[in-house]
Amino acid sequence: QVQLVESGGGLVQAGGSLRLSCAASGSIFAIYAVSWYRQAPGKQRELVATITSGGGIINYADSVKGRFTISRDNTKNTVYLAMNSLKPEDTALYLCHLHCPPGYWGHGTQVNVSS
16 A cells, blocks of 8 residues: 655645655565656646656646646655746645556645736
């Protein structure tokens, strides 16, 4: 069983920065890709960024390219999402997803960006 715990969310003004963390239990974390998703009220869950097990392949949603950076430290079983130049439309619950069957999700960390 894998548990994912997100942290680092909060309230920030537009233009500000936050760094989210997703800490995982279990030894299998390092061999699977991890994604960050976000879900705003009344909207569908949106894929934000994905990083492969070794970090060699990274993808971003067009809406965050150039502003967000995903990274991982497999020695700490942790994936990070550095978010810069935040916009009010980035306000959402940010969730971590481990691409290990059957798929694991954390409970999320809330990010609120004020204008």
